[in-house]
Amino acid sequence: MASIKDVAKAAGVSVTTVSRTINNNPSISIETREKVLKAIKDLNYSPNSMAKGLSSNNSYTITLLVNVEDEKSFYNPFFYEVMHGIEKVVYEREYCLIVANLSTMLKKENVLDWLIKGKRTEGVILPSSIIDSRMVKGLRNNNIPFVSLGEPTSLRETINWVDINNRKAGEQAVYYLLDDNRKRVAFIGYDSSKVFSIRRLEGYKAALENSKINFDAGLIIEGRNSKEDGYRMMKALLNKNDIPDSVVCADNLISIGAIRAIQDSGLLIPQDISVISFDNSQIAELIYPSVSTINVDVFELGVQSAKMLFELIEKPGTRDQELLISTNVEERETTIRNNQQHEV
Amino acid sequence: MASIKDVAKAAGVSVTTVSRTINNNPSISIETREKVLKAIKDLNYSPNSMAKGLSSNNSYTITLLVNVEDEKSFYNPFFYEVMHGIEKVVYEREYCLIVANLSTMLKKENVLDWLIKGKRTEGVILPSSIIDSRMVKGLRNNNIPFVSLGEPTSLRETINWVDINNRKAGEQAVYYLLDDNRKRVAFIGYDSSKVFSIRRLEGYKAALENSKINFDAGLIIEGRNSKEDGYRMMKALLNKNDIPDSVVCADNLISIGAIRAIQDSGLLIPQDISVISFDNSQIAELIYPSVSTINVDVFELGVQSAKMLFELIEKPGTRDQELLISTNVEERETTIRNNQQHEV
DNA sequence: TTGTATGCGTTATCAT
DNA sequence: ATGATAACGCATACAA
Numbered sequence: 001m002a003s004i005k006d007v008a009k010a011a012g013v014s015v016t017t018v019s020r021t022i023n024n025n026p027s028i029s030i031e032t033r034e035k036v037l038k039a040i041k042d043l044n045y046s047p048n049s050m051a052k053g054l055s056s057n058n059s060y061t062i063t064l065l066v067n068v069e070d071e072k073s074f075y076n077p078f079f080y081e082v083m084h085g086i087e088k089v090v091y092e093r094e095y096c097l098i099v100a101n102l103s104t105m106l107k108k109e110n111v112l113d114w115l116i117k118g119k120r121t122e123g124v125i126l127p128s129s130i131i132d133s134r135m136v137k138g139l140r141n142n143n144i145p146f147v148s149l150g151e152p153t154s155l156r157e158t159i160n161w162v163d164i165n166n167r168k169a170g171e172q173a174v175y176y177l178l179d180d181n182r183k184r185v186a187f188i189g190y191d192s193s194k195v196f197s198i199r200r201l202e203g204y205k206a207a208l209e210n211s212k213i214n215f216d217a218g219l220i221i222e223g224r225n226s227k228e229d230g231y232r233m234m235k236a237l238l239n240k241n242d243i244p245d246s247v248v249c250a251d252n253l254i255s256i257g258a259i260r261a262i263q264d265s266g267l268l269i270p271q272d273i274s275v276i277s278f279d280n281s282q283i284a285e286l287i288y289p290s291v292s293t294i295n296v297d298v299f300e301l302g303v304q305s306a307k308m309l310f311e312l313i314e315k316p317g318t319r320d321q322e323l324l325i326s327t328n329v330e331e332r333e334t335t336i337r338n339n340q341q342h343e344v
Numbered sequence: 345m346a347s348i349k350d351v352a353k354a355a356g357v358s359v360t361t362v363s364r365t366i367n368n369n370p371s372i373s374i375e376t377r378e379k380v381l382k383a384i385k386d387l388n389y390s391p392n393s394m395a396k397g398l399s400s401n402n403s404y405t406i407t408l409l410v411n412v413e414d415e416k417s418f419y420n421p422f423f424y425e426v427m428h429g430i431e432k433v434v435y436e437r438e439y440c441l442i443v444a445n446l447s448t449m450l451k452k453e454n455v456l457d458w459l460i461k462g463k464r465t466e467g468v469i470l471p472s473s474i475i476d477s478r479m480v481k482g483l484r485n486n487n488i489p490f491v492s493l494g495e496p497t498s499l500r501e502t503i504n505w506v507d508i509n510n511r512k513a514g515e516q517a518v519y520y521l522l523d524d525n526r527k528r529v530a531f532i533g534y535d536s537s538k539v540f541s542i543r544r545l546e547g548y549k550a551a552l553e554n555s556k557i558n559f560d561a562g563l564i565i566e567g568r569n570s571k572e573d574g575y576r577m578m579k580a581l582l583n584k585n586d587i588p589d590s591v592v593c594a595d596n597l598i599s600i601g602a603i604r605a606i607q608d609s610g611l612l613i614p615q616d617i618s619v620i621s622f623d624n625s626q627i628a629e630l631i632y633p634s635v636s637t638i639n640v641d642v643f644e645l646g647v648q649s650a651k652m653l654f655e656l657i658e659k660p661g662t663r664d665q666e667l668l669i670s671t672n673v674e675e676r677e678t679t680i681r682n683n684q685q686h687e688v
Numbered sequence: 689t690t691g692t693a694t695g696c697g698t699t700a701t702c703a704t
Numbered sequence: 705a706t707g708a709t710a711a712c713g714c715a716t717a718c719a720a
Contacts, residue, residue: 015715050464052714080423287630359708360699
């Protein structure tokens with residue numbers, strides 16, 4: 001493997017000149033530059049990343065921290081589109097992306113400490129679900145910039161984060177249904193332990209208020225994100241004497257049970273009740289009828305989080321930022337009138 | 345950040361002694377060892393990975409190469425369980441895992457070349473779908489050990505790979521149905537461009553032959569992995585004069601359309617026709633009725649691929665290996681007799 | 689514009 | 705059992 005010395009020898013210059021050429025130092029003459037570039041090409045030379053890192057005290061590496069034990073991050077299929085978005089930005093800047101699992105322990109210290117103390121990383125991107133004050137302090141003490149994927153749940157400190165605009169998404173769902181002439185819009189699957197759920201409900205309420213529609217607490221049903229709970233919650237709504245004509249499902253699995261409940265009651269979707277959900281998971285388009293959703297661009301979430309991180313790396317003093325990414329409606333069978341439910 | 349020099353000073357020994365202590369060199373006396381360990385702890389010292397790497401010519405890093413443009417790898421939800429399996433093994437050995445996207449280009453060279461030439465990686469794990477002879481030659485020339493995730497499609501060279509035992513999985517599906525007293529087992533979704541599909545069909549045939557059942561070519565329907573094709577293929581079977589009493593779906597999306605087709609024909613699942621599919625994707629348990637599957641342990645796939653890679657790193661001369669991981673049946677509603685299809 | 693020399697934090701070689 | 709020192713490949717301060 002050719003080193004910078006070999007290149008210098010081949011080009012008949014000093015290693016300094018080679019180094020300067022590589023790093024685009026303007027003080028190199030055009031001819032020298034050509035010579036060096038040719039030698040680099042001839043020798044198929046590439047700088048040794050570790051030598052470069054040691055010398056410049058920069059690992060040129062970003063860490064994506066995950067938590068396998070947390071279903072909401074690692075096993076969430078979205079998470080990997082996020083990763084792809086991050087990856088794109090990271091490699092564009094000629095950095096590397098390393099992925100590590102928070103719960104991994106190495107000789108009594110966790111991976112993150114190990115990576116930081118070993119100077120293996122210049123910044124960290126991590127899901128909000130694994131951030132607490134202790135972690136924030138640790139990162140700050142070590143001067144490691146970090147960005148949270150998702151709005152943090154309950155944190156005294158302000159930190160940098162990127163999230164989907166869940167409030168606007170909630171509004172969007174309601175406006176879409178109202179535009180379709182729906183009068184009674186229900187909201188099922190509210191989970192006060194999840195920030196995104198809180199935000200979506202806020203959006204729901206805001207849209208109703210904006211549209212001069214009285215808020216009916218009976219149309220809000222709490223529950224977790226599963227098809228079983230979706231079924232239960234929808235049944236609860238259908239047992240009331242004044243049933244809704246449309247329903248917003250707070251999370252992606254809820255609609256599956258809810259649709260089933262509506263069908264079991266002999267009602268038609270979307271004629272009698274239309275259904276809209278969030279996230280553009282594969283499931284939404286696979287089930288019958290396919291589920292209309294408020295689409296979420298998680299690739300963009302990754303891109304923006306990485307960009308924010310690089311800003312922090314480049315300008316360490318920057319104020320903490322919060323960034324929200326907009327959503328859009330994807331119309332499918334659960335809200336289209338006159339559709340044939342059984343069509344394939 | 346404390347360096348090895350600081351530790352040496354604090355412990356009153358030379359840097360050599362500190363280095364030896366860290367690396368468990370047996371020639372260090374017990375007392376010296378204690379002193380050094382104490383100094384390390386006091387100073388919160390951790391070796392600088394880049395200095396270590398430069399000196400020992402080892403990056404202590406493994407690369408997981410993916411291809412975002414290839415839906416069969418990066419966007420496949422399984423892929424990330426694989427990653428988790430890899431990650432576990434990699435960090436256990438105090439290596440790092442870096443993830444890179446093959447299609448990323450850096451100054452006219454692809455990421456892989458960049459990583460290799462920069463000496464950033466000691467080995468590569470990559471999906472079989474992106475392996476060709478050119479890539480094999482490149483890796484071999486650079487002495488970079490690698491393991492393929494999945495049996496390679498059409499490659500002259502022998503290489504190291506790990507895969508699910510798809511042939512056995514095909515047998516397992518058929519045996520399971522025959523044990524349930526099924527007489528005519530169909531196989532839909534055969535795709536000759538996919539190795540796993542070929543293997544599953546081989547298993548199907550082997551199981552029938554083993555059970556002294558005549559093979560009926562009319563029960564094999566070719567098609568791609570989508571719900572639309574699943575519907576089409578099942579309809580084709582149902583239009584014959586001698587319909588099957590059970591069907592094996594070659595891939596995970598096919599069952600969704602097939603189930604719909606059966607229901608549209610007024611037949612009952614599983615009473616009239618039972619359905620079994622492969623892979624344990626979330627979808628299988630979410631749809632109504634939930635789909636029985638031959639489960640695939642992709643976490644284990646990751647673990648084994650990483651273990652194989654480390655073997656190659658430690659013993660460079662090792663012969664090429666092929667490893668198959670076994671599967672098991674997960675019984676759900678599409679094969680359970682007397683189930684209530686509409687139960688939640 | 690170019691070159692010399694030093695240092696980054698380790699490991700390894702050769703002493704003692 | 706321990707230490708002094710060179711070497712890894714690059715960046716950079718200083719010189720010319």
